[in-house]
Amino acid sequence: MSDMPFSADLRVAIMTDETGWHTARLKKAFRARGVDARCIDLAACRIDTTWEPYGLALPGFGHALPDAVFVRGIAGGTFEQVTLRLGILHALRECGVPVYNDARAIERSVDKSMTSFLLHRSGVPTPATWAGESAAFAQRVLMRETAAGHQVVLKPLFGSQGKGLRRLGASARRDGTLVPLPPLARYQQVAYLQRFVGITRRTAPRLHAGPAFDWRVLVIGTRAVAAMQRVGGRGWIHNVARGARCEPAVLDDTLAQTAVRATQALGLDYAGVDLIPSPDSHDAAHASPLVLEVNGVAAWRGLQTVTPFDIAAALVDDLLDRKLAAAVPPPAPMRHASV
Known part of the structure; x- marks a missing residue:
């Protein structure tokens, strides 16, 4: 600070x-x-x-x-x-x-389809994603992914805290039967589908001794400054609002660099980046994280409980010392009489 x-x-x-x-x-x-x-x-x-x-x-x-x-x-x-x-x-x-963050960057992060597009365009690792208005196309994606042994997650295009997420495909139910594509009316007639990334102790035995998890990394300016694991929660969704607990996480170079690249891809000043280990990862030292979402209006109360430094002070310092200090005063506005 x-x-x-x-x-x-x-x-x-x-x-x-x-x-x-x-x-x-x-x-x-x-x-x-x-x-x-x-x-x-x-x-x-x-x-x-x-x-x-x-x-x-x-x-x-x-x-x-x-x-x-x-x-x-x-x-x-x-x-x-x-x-x-x-x-x-x-x-x-x-x-x-x-x-x-400015409006354009927030618009990019709020729209999950644009987030996925920009991450992919910038070469940031992220799960395969499809977004469109055709229920028939979405059904074909689901059938193709199921045939390949994958599941998909249907998400609201705009949403947070794990609300409205549906896991689809074979084995998404306990009895192993297929979960079909639901009507898109509750998703405002837009199908945003993302390949489900499942982490098991077999694929990543050393990543965590307890329940499955994901990472939240906070990026401020050009640096990743803090990370936590969100462990457990309601089923496979690891949002704190759905019962996941916050635990400290080592912010290694790979995790930090991936989060920074994701933030820069969307043009954000600060961001909460949600990542999950790749299913190809075999240990923490070689974990290849995939970016799931990038939050442009990120909360940090949970992260502050496992982080020693003052996050609010770091955000304020970055705004004042980098963003404001680099701002160029605009020319005086023209005066007009409205008629």
Whole structure:
């Protein structure tokens, strides 16, 4: 953590739809750097072309804009509501305000299909993935994967905390019968399928002595700074919200480099990267991790319980010392009279 204060009159907006543990930690870290940080709900912001000089109105900032924005949370809503909230973040960037993470990067990480596309395009190891609107095509993928001895996971295109995940294919049930493709109505008529990666003690006997697990690695700026294993949980889903417990994990070079490459592929300033050992891995020293998901609005409360350093302070330092310090002030906005 940097010991240097930044500026007594520097103001940062923490965009969040709820205040609590995370925002309290962030505000404390900003205060330690001499920065005034205040929480704002994106739903309370507006585009207003009569609001000079920027055409943006943010509660608590009058006609001015914050010096930087930290995106902690974006509330769900209708397609139009979410589009407008992301539009506010886009507009702030257009006005020269450093946004951490910015709207484009968040859009890439929220859309699982785009995440998979960008990871694959950048050569980041990730399970085989298919996404489309055709139920017939999805059924053919399921049949082909089943014939090859694989299972697939059907996921909501937008979603988190392991909600809505369905494991399909032969042996997905205890009696070994085929789990067919369900109706896509609950998935908004989009089939996002990912090849299931199963880790057994036979394929990876030294990776962990207990139940199956995955990794969460936190990347800040250009570095992977902390990692944990999420162990157990409800069945094969290892989210903390579904009962998995957090345990410390060694952040070796392979794990760190893979997480950083995934973060850079999506253009994120910071990210929580979820990885799982490859089924070809035989020990921890040679584990070849596959990236499952990249979270652009990552929580870190669980990770903080197994990590000695202050994660919020590290995030604030990166925003101030890298993102804000590199920002180029925009030209003065043109003044127009709205008619």
